[in-house]
Amino acid sequence: MHGVDTLLSPVSTDCLLEVVEEGIHRPFEPFLKVDYLKPKHRPEPLTLAPRPVLRPTASPRARLSSSVLLIIFTLVSLVFTGSLSFAFFGERNSDVLGDLLKGAAAPLPTGILLLGEDVDVDVDEPSITVRWSLIACGPGMVLDGSEGIHGISACGLPSRNISVFVDDAESPALVFSPSNIPFLSSSGMRSIQALSQFDADYVLDVHEAHLYPMDRYSLSTTMFALDTETSSPVPIEALHTIHETISFSVVSSDSSTYHTLSDGSRRSSRELHLSVSRPTSARIFIFSLWATNWLLAHAAVGLILLTIRNEEYYPGDSPALAVLAILLAIPRLRESMPDDPGFDGVLIDTVGYFPQMAISGICAVTLLFLAAKKEMDGADGALGTDVDNRRSAQA
Structure with a gap:
């Protein structure tokens, strides 16, 4: 040892x-x-470098294809917009009244006619106002210096005193006197539009008003003319109106009639039938808005189903905002319909606006209920976890 x-x-x-x-x-x-x-050497901790993220890089050919597509899309958009702008020039160059007068005066060798230059339809009243112009065509009937009205050389103002009566009115709607038409100093022409025009108001037949936009209105009226000096009848050879207004299409047809007076004599008159309906373009636009509102209502129902099926989808975020936007959008689209009627129970509201708003409102309430339920479930789960942790700590 x-x-x-x-x-x-x-x-x-x-x-x-x-x-x-x-x-x-x-x-x-x-x-x-x-x-x-010596003490052992401890190695330094191993640190892993982050793995580089490989981002796909577009090839030059792909970038060129995207640029070409963008240029083509821009050119197509410009061509489309420019093509639509020519519609305004076409409407400006077309003489609606001239074509209407030409078609009305062509079959008439001579005589007096009334041209409806403006048709104002008011469905809420309901009434229709037509602005009539007194026009004479043919030799011996046209006032000297007034030829060429609406571009028709054979037509102008009447050369005689004429009183025009609408239906059975006792007072004339227009009293025309050639002596009231002044001469133009520079050319000697005579034309004062207001002195040969008058407005006539009519009551519409509105038994189809609830079918908007497939509603149709009709009326019938008669007119006769008398010589103001002799009270002898002046035959009215034609009654014509324009065919298109801002919101309606007008179809007119006239026929020759007569009245039997108390002394047994006959007085010539002219009867007019008007049929007013919505143009096809307006109907397509209205039904497009109506269908869009239904798509929005169905989207609100889809958001409800999506929230119920997806447990991680919180109903208080985007679904609630989307349904709120739908509730605000449906009335705005309803108000965008041309010449929209009031909320009086028309057919398009019965099968459209009213159920659409009801469905969207129910979806909004359902989303609020689901959001409140999820908040309460989350609070109960947090409370249960806290109690379990306390019990574990005490044990």
Whole structure:
């Protein structure tokens, strides 16, 4: 034991270290190396570099194709918009009244006619106002210096005093006198439009008003003319109106009639039948808005189903905002319909606006209920978790 203690003493350890350094082998050499006695070297923690994200880069050919498509789309949009703008020039260049007068005067060799230059339809009244112009065509009937009205050289103002009566009115709607038409100093022409025009109001038959926009209105009226000086009948050869207004299409047809007076004589007159309906373009636009409102109502129902099926979908975020936007959009689209009627129970509201608003409102209330339920379930779950944690801590 004395030898072992001597070997393990500090002096013996130093000697052994010196021997080891000199390369002399000893039994305890592995345990006495200086490197073994040093503390072990701890490696630095391994850090992984983030994996680079490979982003697809578009090839030059793909970028060129996108640019070409964008240029083509822009050119098509410009051509389409420019083509539509020519419609305004076409309407400006067309002489509706001239064509109407030409068609009315062509079959007449001579005579007096009334041209309906404006038709104002008011469904709410309900009434229709027609602005009539007194026109004479043919030799011996036209006032000198008034030829060429609406571009028709054979037509102008009447050359005689004429009184025009509408239906069975006792007073004339128009008293025309050629002597009241002044001469134009520069050319000697005579034409004052207001002195040969009058307005006539009629009551519409509105038994189809609830069928908007498929509603149709009709009326019938008679007119006769008398010579103001002699009270002799002046035959009215034609009654014609324009065919298109802002919101309606007008179809007119006239026929020759007569009245039997108390003395047994006959007085010639003219009867007019008017049929007023919505133009096809207006009907297409109205039904497009009506269908869009139904699509919005169905979208509100779809949001409800999406919220119920997807548990992670929170009903208080985008679904509620979308349904609120639908509730605001449906009335605005309803008001955008041309010449829209009031909310009086017309057919398009019975099968459109009223159920659409009811469905959207029910969807909004349902979303609010689902949002409140999810909030309450979340609060109950948080409370239960807190109680379990407290019990675990006490145990």
